[in-house]
Amino acid sequence: xxxxxxxxxxxxxxxxxxxxxxxxxxxxxxxxxxxxxxxxxxxxxxxxxxxxxxxxxxxxxxxxxxxxxxxxxxxxxxxxxxxxxxxxxxxxxxxxxxxxxxxxxxxxxxxxxxxxxxxxxxxxxxxxxxxxxxxxxxxxxxxxxxxxxxxxxxxxxxxxxxxxxxxxxxxxxxxxxxxxxxxxxxxxxxxxxxxxxxxx
Numbered sequence: 673x674x675x676x677x678x679x680x681x682x683x684x685x686x687x688x689x690x691x692x693x694x695x696x697x698x699x700x701x702x703x704x705x706x707x708x709x710x711x712x713x714x715x716x717x718x719x720x721x722x723x724x725x726x727x728x729x730x731x732x733x734x735x736x737x738x739x740x741x742x743x744x745x746x747x748x749x750x751x752x753x754x755x756x757x758x759x760x761x762x763x764x765x766x767x768x769x770x771x772x773x774x775x776x777x778x779x780x781x782x783x784x785x786x787x788x789x790x791x792x793x794x795x796x797x798x799x800x801x802x803x804x805x806x807x808x809x810x811x812x813x814x815x816x817x818x819x820x821x822x823x824x825x826x827x828x829x830x831x832x833x834x835x836x837x838x839x840x841x842x843x844x845x846x847x848x849x850x851x852x853x854x855x856x857x858x859x860x861x862x863x864x865x866x867x868x869x870x871x872x
Contacts, residue, residue, distance in 0.1 A: 686733075686740045687858050688766040689714065690757055690776040692798040695747045701834035704750060706776040706816040706850075707764065707798075709843070711743050713723075713851040718743070727759035737859045742766070749799065751797035754805025759804065765838050772857055773802060773812040778827055780817035782839055783846055785853050788813055789862060795827075802832050816846070 673778075691711030694847075705848030715722060720732035722745060728860055732743040742764055746756035759773060777793055780786055792808045793799035803809045835843055849869070856865035 678696065684740060684772065686714050686746060686764050686854060687770045687772060688742050688757075688761055688764060690744045690746070690753075690760075690773045690802075690853060692750060692773060693745065693784045694750050694751055695745075697708040697770045702832050703776050703835055705811060706818060706847075707774040708745050710774045710814070710854065711745055711851040713847050714741075714743055714854065717851065718722070720792070725760070727756050727763055729756040729760055730835065731734070737855055739858050741858070751801055752755055753798040754801035754803070757802050758805040762867075768806060768808065770790055770858075771806070771816060772854060773799065774814040774816065775799060776818045776853060777815035778818060778820055778831070780815060780819075782817055782819040783842060784817035785850055786815040787857065787866050788815070788868060791804055803812055811855055814850055814857070816850050 691707035693699065693708035694702065695741060698705065713733045714736065718732060718734040720734050722730035722732050725731045728747050730745045730747060735741065742760065744760050746753045748756055765824070766774060775798055777786065789812050792809070793803060799861060802811070817833070821827055853865060853869040856868060
């Protein structure tokens with residue numbers, strides 16, 4: 673639904689908000705872990721702490737903007753994200769249209785956000801795994817721009833590097849903005865959220 677009525681119907685049905693990344697402290701500051709960073713912002717807004725779930729994920733349950741949500745960070749590696757996401761979707765009985773995946777995106781500049789439903793994976797191993805596990809691509813995505821690698825650097829190496837010192841100056845602000853966009857998806861609907869967050 674383009675308007676906010678998606679949030680109004682079935683108020684007790686949860687939304688599943690998934691941030692993508694790789695587990696472990698050695699990956700924490702990587703560009704590929706932008707999804708985890710945004711989920712940390714949302715958890716802080718809820719006053720919640722991530723706890724282990726049997727679905728090979730860490731979760732926080734609660735409410736954001738009055739809406740029931742489950743925040744999830746898969747504890748698998750990126751290319752196996754689909755298993756935990758499907759297990760969580762089944763456990764919480766979340767319809768596909770209420771699944772939101774927050775992920776890093778090479779094809780848009782650093783500091784830019786794009787929101788959409790469905791589409792391809794653009795070579796993103798986490799999205800590929802999730803689409804296969806969920807049986808289709810029609811979940812919502814919050815695409816956190818990280819830009820293309822410089823020179824001839826391999827994209828796979830680039831995403832596993834930490835954000836640069838220059839990028840880190842804006843990282844907290846960008847993560848907060850991505851968290852705002854994620855909330856807007858279930859409070860205002862996709863079209864309105866796009867109108868706000870695609871202007872930058």
